[in-house]
Amino acid sequence: MMDTQEVGFVKSARDFLVYLDGMPTIRINDTVQNDQGVRGLVSALLSDRIEVLLLDEGQVTPGQMFHRLGHSLNIPVGQFLLGRTVNPLGVPIDGKGPLAKAKADQNSQLDKPVPSIGSRKFINKQLTTGITLVDTLIPLGCGQRELVLGDARSGKTDFLINVIVNQKANGVICVYASIGKPVAELRGLLDTLRSNGALPYTIVVAASSTDIAPLIFLTPQAAFSIAEYFQGKGRDVLVILDDMGIHAKIYREISLLGGKAPGRESYPGDIFYQHSHLLERAGNFNEAAGGGSITALPVIELGLSDFTTFIPTNLMSMTDGHFLFRSALYNQGRRPAIDIPLSVSRVGQQTQNRIQNLLANRIKQVLAGAAQLETVSRFSFELPFETQQILRQREALEELTKQPPNTFLSPEIQTALLALPFTKFAQDKDREFVKNAKDILVDALSSDPQLSKITKEVFKLKSEQELIDQLDAASDKLTILTGKISQPASQQPSPQPPLPPQSPQTPLSKPEEEK
Amino acid sequence: MIQPLLDKILAQTYTQTDALNRLHALKNLLVAELFGRGKSSDRQTAPVSLGKDFYKHFNRNNVYNLFDTLEEKIREIKPLVIFLPFELPEEGMAALGQRMRRLFGKNFLAEIKLDPNLLAGAALVWDGVYKDYSLREKIEDNRERIIKTLREGMKR
Numbered sequence: 001m002m003d004t005q006e007v008g009f010v011k012s013a014r015d016f017l018v019y020l021d022g023m024p025t026i027r028i029n030d031t032v033q034n035d036q037g038v039r040g041l042v043s044a045l046l047s048d049r050i051e052v053l054l055l056d057e058g059q060v061t062p063g064q065m066f067h068r069l070g071h072s073l074n075i076p077v078g079q080f081l082l083g084r085t086v087n088p089l090g091v092p093i094d095g096k097g098p099l100a101k102a103k104a105d106q107n108s109q110l111d112k113p114v115p116s117i118g119s120r121k122f123i124n125k126q127l128t129t130g131i132t133l134v135d136t137l138i139p140l141g142c143g144q145r146e147l148v149l150g151d152a153r154s155g156k157t158d159f160l161i162n163v164i165v166n167q168k169a170n171g172v173i174c175v176y177a178s179i180g181k182p183v184a185e186l187r188g189l190l191d192t193l194r195s196n197g198a199l200p201y202t203i204v205v206a207a208s209s210t211d212i213a214p215l216i217f218l219t220p221q222a223a224f225s226i227a228e229y230f231q232g233k234g235r236d237v238l239v240i241l242d243d244m245g246i247h248a249k250i251y252r253e254i255s256l257l258g259g260k261a262p263g264r265e266s267y268p269g270d271i272f273y274q275h276s277h278l279l280e281r282a283g284n285f286n287e288a289a290g291g292g293s294i295t296a297l298p299v300i301e302l303g304l305s306d307f308t309t310f311i312p313t314n315l316m317s318m319t320d321g322h323f324l325f326r327s328a329l330y331n332q333g334r335r336p337a338i339d340i341p342l343s344v345s346r347v348g349q350q351t352q353n354r355i356q357n358l359l360a361n362r363i364k365q366v367l368a369g370a371a372q373l374e375t376v377s378r379f380s381f382e383l384p385f386e387t388q389q390i391l392r393q394r395e396a397l398e399e400l401t402k403q404p405p406n407t408f409l410s411p412e413i414q415t416a417l418l419a420l421p422f423t424k425f426a427q428d429k430d431r432e433f434v435k436n437a438k439d440i441l442v443d444a445l446s447s448d449p450q451l452s453k454i455t456k457e458v459f460k461l462k463s464e465q466e467l468i469d470q471l472d473a474a475s476d477k478l479t480i481l482t483g484k485i486s487q488p489a490s491q492q493p494s495p496q497p498p499l500p501p502q503s504p505q506t507p508l509s510k511p512e513e514e515k
Numbered sequence: 516m517i518q519p520l521l522d523k524i525l526a527q528t529y530t531q532t533d534a535l536n537r538l539h540a541l542k543n544l545l546v547a548e549l550f551g552r553g554k555s556s557d558r559q560t561a562p563v564s565l566g567k568d569f570y571k572h573f574n575r576n577n578v579y580n581l582f583d584t585l586e587e588k589i590r591e592i593k594p595l596v597i598f599l600p601f602e603l604p605e606e607g608m609a610a611l612g613q614r615m616r617r618l619f620g621k622n623f624l625a626e627i628k629l630d631p632n633l634l635a636g637a638a639l640v641w642d643g644v645y646k647d648y649s650l651r652e653k654i655e656d657n658r659e660r661i662i663k664t665l666r667e668g669m670k671r
Contacts, residue, residue, distance in 0.1 A: 007645040009596070022643030063628075067645065 006068040008032065011049055013060045016212050017257050019049040020066055026050055029111050031073050032066040034058075039089075040066065041073050041214060044258070051258060053214035055089060074107040075222050077229035082173070085190060085204040088215055088222035093206065094190070108225040110218060114280040119289035126351040127238065127295050130166030130408035131159070133401040136360050136418055137340055138323060139348030142236050143284025143293035146345060147315050149300045149307055150325025150337070156299055158405055159325070159336045160240050161189065163297075165196045166408045167238060173230045174198070174238045177223035178206035180216045180246040196406055216250045224281045224294070232290035239282065243299040244275060248311045265310045276318045321345040335402055340367060356415055358464040363397055363418060370394035395431040396421035400438060409442065416445050416455045419467045425475040437482045444481050450474055516572065520581070521588050521622065523569055529612025531594040531624045538589060542582045549575050594626040595619075596640035600633040600649070 008020030018040060020032070030042045038058035044051035054060065055073075075090040080101055085094035088110070092099055123141040140146055150156050164174045178186050186206050193199050205223045207216040220241045227237040241247070248271055255268035263269045275298075282296035298319065300312055307313070307324065316322055321344045323336075330337035349357055369390050377383055377391060400417055403409070409417070420426050420441065426434070445455045454470050461467050471478075524541070528534045573581060595615070603611070608627070615623050630638070633649035640646075654661065 004647075005645050006643050007640055008643060009640075022640070024643045065628075065640075065645075 005070075008050060008066050008068075010060055010062050010064045010066070012062060014257055016054045016214055017254070018052045018054060018060050018066075019046075020052055021049050023050060023066075023068055026068060027072075029072045029109075031069040031071065033069055034060065034064050034066045039069075041218075043254075053217075053254065054212060055214055055218075057212060073110045073218070075110060075225050076101055077106060077108045077226050081203045081226060082201060083199045083203075085186075085206055086222075087211070088205060088207055088218040090222070094204075106229075108229055110221040110225050112225065112228070112281070114277055115283065115285065115289060119285055120283045121286045122350075123284045123293075123347050124351055125236075125284075125293070126348070126411075127172065127236070128166070128170055128411055129163045130410070131162060131336060131403055132409055132414040132417065133336060133338060133340070133403070134323070135409075135411055136356055136414055137363060137401075138321070138338070138343050138345045139352050139356070139360075140295065140345060141284075141347045141351040142295055143282065144321070144345070144347045145279050145282050145296040145298070145319040146348075147300065147312075147319040147322035148297050148325070149302055149312055149315070149322055151302055151305050151327040154325035154327040154330045155335060155337045156301070156325050157189070157242065159323075159338075160242065160297065160299070161192055161196075161198075162336075162403075162405055162407075163238070164193065164202060164240070165198045165406050167201065168198065169408070170236075172201070172236045172238050173227075174202040174240070175223045175227045176202060176204045177219050177239065177241045178204060178208070179219045179241065179243060180207060180209050180211075180250060181242070183208045183210065213250050213253055217247065217254060220244075220247060220278055224278065227294045228281065231285060231292035231294050234291035236292055237294045239294055239296045241278075241296065241298040243301055244315060245300045245311055248275070267310060271311070272314050272318075275314060279318050320347040333402070334398070335405065340364075341371070353411070353415075353459045355459055355461055355464055355467060356411065359415060359418060359467070362422070362464055366390055366393050366397065366421075389427070392427075392430065393421045396426055396429065396434045399431055399434040410446075412455045412458050413442060413445050415458050416451075416467065416471070417441060419464060419471055420478075422464075422468045423471045423475060423478075425471070425478045433482075440482055441478070444478070448477065448481070450477050517581070517584055517588065520569070520572060521585060524585065525589075525622050525624070527609070529608055529615070529625060531589065531592065531626050534589050534624060535586065538582065538585055542578075545570070545573050545578055545582075549573065549578055589624075592622060592624050593642060594624040596626045596628060598628050598630040598633060598638040598640075598649075600629075600631050600635060600637075602629060603627055 006023045006025065008022035008026075011019045011021055013019070023032070026032075026042055026045070028042055028045060031039055032042065032052060033039045036058055038054060038056045038060060040052035040054045042050055043053045052066070073089075075086075075088070076099060078101060080099050084092055084096065084099065086092050086099075090099070120143075123143045125142045126135070127140040127142045127144070129135055129140060134140065148156050148160065160176075164176065167174055176189070178189065186204075186208060190199075190204065193202055193204075203226055205219055205226065207219045209216075223239055223241065227239045230237050248267060251271060251274055252262075252267050256262060256266065260268045263271075279296055279298065282294040284293040285291060296319075298315055300315055302312060303309070305326070307316070324339045324342045325337050326339050327337070329339065349360075352360070370393070373387050373390060377387065383391075397418065400421070421434075429437075445451050451474055454467070454474065458467060461470075524537060525534055528537055612625065615625060632651060633647075634651045634654070636649035636651075636653075638645065638647040638649050638652075
């Protein structure tokens with residue numbers, strides 16, 4: 001039998017960009033390969049040549065022949081990927097040997113069409129991160145897309161690792177896409193996930209900064225393809241894309257090399273489409289589409305805290321909210337260092353329990369009020385009781401929302417904990433007391449018979465005031481449990497000193513009249 | 516005017532690479548003559564098959580345009596790419612070229628590439644489609660049968 005296949009010859013080559021002729025029926029996203037095994041992805045069909053992005057390192061010279069592989073770019077998907085680290089082509093890079101593929105497992109295309117509206121359903125289930133600040137004030141829903149943006153060294157990656165580690169009890173599968181990061185950083189991430197027991201339900205798709213640019217560009221697509229496999233089996237999947245700023249820069253590099261006209265900030269005109277059609281693959285899906293959900297957390301690092309530049313604003317417009325991380329808050333010891341007033345979750349509130357929602361609204365009112373009163377408080381010696389109360393509540397809330405890395409608090413304990421600043425127990429307690437008593441309070445809310453009863457039934461209550469009243473009724477118990485924590489005298493809120501008695505005003509002595 | 520010039524250049528040139536090389540050599544020669552210091556010594560070694568009339572068509576005003584057009588025309592011709600397991604000598608190339616011109620037209624061009632892995636025979640590429648008529652392909656097609664026959668032979 002004579003072998004017939006379509007071939008093309010290299011007309012020109014520029015780094016990872018190659019132009020071929022021939023291949024009359026080739027399509028975009030088809031794959032080609034030369035005799036040395038160097039693979040390429042067809043990225044554009046021009047009038048007289050084909051633009052191919054090389055996916056493997058290798059020397060390509062004019063005149064070389066590429067033959068068509070007959071399929072579009074795909075990645076093997078299956079249960080065997082859990083706990084493994086692969087590159088965007090599905091090649092394992094974790095040194096644990098080849099993938100244990102079963103016959104029933106399949107290959108999934110990297111660039112798939114976005115699911116239609118008819119295959120989606122309302123987002124009504126919360127993705128519990130185990131982080132008090134997020135779950136209460138800026139909640140995430142399963143199927144939501146929430147942008148994580150912030151300065152360098154503001155704790156974004158630590159936060160994301162924390163979220164992954166806390167999915168252990170939730171049965172959520174995590175897919176972490178490391179896009180163009182240094183190899184050392186990837187190594188550190190894998191070690192952290194392994195030491196926290198998070199690898200069994202996590203898949204890492206990685207292209208390091210030393211890899212060829214088209215491979216880095218394909219990383220988020222590969223991550224979504226893997227996520228869609230598990231979503232099709234009815235599982236909830238969390239996809240983290242770290243980070244999309246590097247992805248945009250790589251796409252800019254590829255486009256400029258290919259001669260595309262540069263637009264704003266030299267990015268190509270279709271950069272918005274590249275990101276939007278990627279993020280649209282996330283969502284909550286109905287039974288006909290396999291059930292399950294894909295929650296996406298794209299990450300972008302800001303330069304000089306400026307989130308009004310092109311790519312961050314693009315991503316903000318195509319996501320359902322954002323977490324804004326500040327390095328200033330990080331340096332103050334806030335973990336996670338999320339700027340609450342400037343962060344938003346547009347979809348998460350509909351997934352929250354009624355009590356959480358009401359409590360979150362109350363907390364936000366306190367934080368907003370405290371922000372307004374803070375300026376006044378700096379200039380007044382004596383503040384009204386109500387003002388002091390609000391400022392004290394704000395301090396208590398800030399301390400209670402701080403959370404060490406890799407700790408998990410259930411939503412019930414979070415809710416009960418954040419209701420404490422509104423109780424009589426916490427009325428006269430300052431920041432230092434709350435900081436020292438926090439661990440005791442968390443422990444008490446989960447294990448003390450009286451308090452744990454309140455915690456377990458917290459979501460059955462009708463309003464947050466009911467919760468506060470129940471905690472008030474248990475304030476004696478709270479006082480006993482935290483009795484050993486005494487506020488140092490120097491740090492106790494000192495009573496206002498009494499005003500000196502007013503002496504009758506004596507007029508200024510007149511100069512002796514000249515005699 | 517272009518077609519007669521093209522016909523003359525391709526008269527005894529059967530591959531696209533040779534045609535382009537020949538064109539570039541002619542261009543260098545004529546540019547040196549027209550813009551240099553008179554007739555160069557290379558004129559003596561210039562191909563006489565082109566005839567004396569060939570060079571009359573070129574002057575300082577049209578030499579670059581003409582050669583650019585000629586190069587474009589040559590590149591527009593789709594060559595038949597032939598993979599051979601050996602290097603074809605000049606006489607063989609000429610014979611093959613003349614045979615192809617009789618079959619496919621007077622300005623038909625080929626491109627010969629060397630691929631020793633073919634073992635024998637040839638593989639052809641035309642308009643992006645690759646057809647393998649080599650011995651290697653035949654062996655691959657009959658692989659199982661060959662192995663079976665060899666095993667039976669070894670048992671005896």
